[in-house]
Amino acid sequence: MTMVTIRPYSQALDRLRAAGLRPTRQRLALARLLFDGCDRHISAEQLHNEAVANNIRVSLATVYNTLHQFTDAGLLREIVVDAGRSYFDTNVSDHHHFFYERSGKLCDIPAEMIGVTKVPDAPAGLKISRVEVIVRVDG
Amino acid sequence: MTMVTIRPYSQALDRLRAAGLRPTRQRLALARLLFDGCDRHISAEQLHNEAVANNIRVSLATVYNTLHQFTDAGLLREIVVDAGRSYFDTNVSDHHHFFYERSGKLCDIPAEMIGVTKVPDAPAGLKISRVEVIVRVDG
DNA sequence: GTGTTTGCAAAGTGTTTGCAATTTA
DNA sequence: TAAATTGCAAACACTTTGCAAACAC
Numbered sequence: 001m002t003m004v005t006i007r008p009y010s011q012a013l014d015r016l017r018a019a020g021l022r023p024t025r026q027r028l029a030l031a032r033l034l035f036d037g038c039d040r041h042i043s044a045e046q047l048h049n050e051a052v053a054n055n056i057r058v059s060l061a062t063v064y065n066t067l068h069q070f071t072d073a074g075l076l077r078e079i080v081v082d083a084g085r086s087y088f089d090t091n092v093s094d095h096h097h098f099f100y101e102r103s104g105k106l107c108d109i110p111a112e113m114i115g116v117t118k119v120p121d122a123p124a125g126l127k128i129s130r131v132e133v134i135v136r137v138d139g
Numbered sequence: 140m141t142m143v144t145i146r147p148y149s150q151a152l153d154r155l156r157a158a159g160l161r162p163t164r165q166r167l168a169l170a171r172l173l174f175d176g177c178d179r180h181i182s183a184e185q186l187h188n189e190a191v192a193n194n195i196r197v198s199l200a201t202v203y204n205t206l207h208q209f210t211d212a213g214l215l216r217e218i219v220v221d222a223g224r225s226y227f228d229t230n231v232s233d234h235h236h237f238f239y240e241r242s243g244k245l246c247d248i249p250a251e252m253i254g255v256t257k258v259p260d261a262p263a264g265l266k267i268s269r270v271e272v273i274v275r276v277d278g
Numbered sequence: 279g280t281g282t283t284t285g286c287a288a289a290g291t292g293t294t295t296g297c298a299a300t301t302t303a
Numbered sequence: 304t305a306a307a308t309t310g311c312a313a314a315c316a317c318t319t320t321g322c323a324a325a326c327a328c
Contacts, residue, residue, distance in 0.1 A: 126278035
């Protein structure tokens with residue numbers, strides 16, 4: 001391997017490949033918005049607005065589809081804190097959240113900053129899929 | 140205390156009084172459904188169905204209003220685990236929840252069965268209003 | 279080419295609102 | 304009777320769906 005080829009979208013492309021999702025124009029563009037940069041908590045509507053602002057032609061329906069496909073593929077995690085609004089978290093590693101009730105904003109809390117002890121076993125051989133801690137802040 | 144007077148509605152009535160809510164027919168009936176019996180997690184629609192099944196004439200709008208008034212008064216706690224559906228918990232004391240993702244059911248976990256340590260301070264003088272632990276069970 | 283993905287607009291879900299009629303104190 | 308509460312139906316916000324056209328491999 002002697003030459004370095006310029007590969008825009010590469011991170012996004014790799015993620016789609018790894019997830020077995022066809023790298024369509026829309027998925028690539030959305031993946032770039034989501035994953036090129038720092039971790040974020042974003043709603044479907046926010047992402048759609050951002051796409052439009054970046055001259056990416058994509059429908060809201062496709063944004064919803066894509067967010068769910070990414071979530072199913074483990075690229076995103078869905079967070080529900082508020083009735084009637086879903087956020088998607090680009091950070092899928094083990095961590096928790098502050099939720100600012102007034103503004104509706106979310107903020108990560110690294111896993112190691114909260115200790116959860118003595119979680120009871122799931123009843124009847126069921127498996128615990130996640131232990132979620134939400135620290136609700138009144139501001 | 141020599142005689143035991145039969146006082147239907149009394150628990151519900153007392154709760155409404157304590158909360159400063161006028162004991163209307165609808166509120167009394169809903170309070171009885173909610174508070175006479177064991178603790179429960181119930182949605183607006185479920186409560187409305189239950190009311191109708193018990194020949195209580197009350198509109199869905201009033202059920203929503205009432206649930207929110209009760210929540211504001213501290214008689215209920217709202218729990219959001221699922222996008223687009225709110226549950227109301229008649230147990231307002233400190234505790235946590237199992238959430239069965241497949242069936243959508245909630246189940247209490249007593250506060251003392253889960254230890255949460257080292258919760259980081261809320262930023263900038265904000266107050267933590269609640270630390271919520273949801274143990275998501277895949278069944 | 280063939281199966282997948284997209285966009286649109288329509289339908290769906292859960293919740294809230296405006297307002298006249300009713301009820302409570 | 305004055306103020307609070309209710310019911311209805313319409314409005315709402317967010318999300319999903321059906322299907323024809325466009326696209327990826």
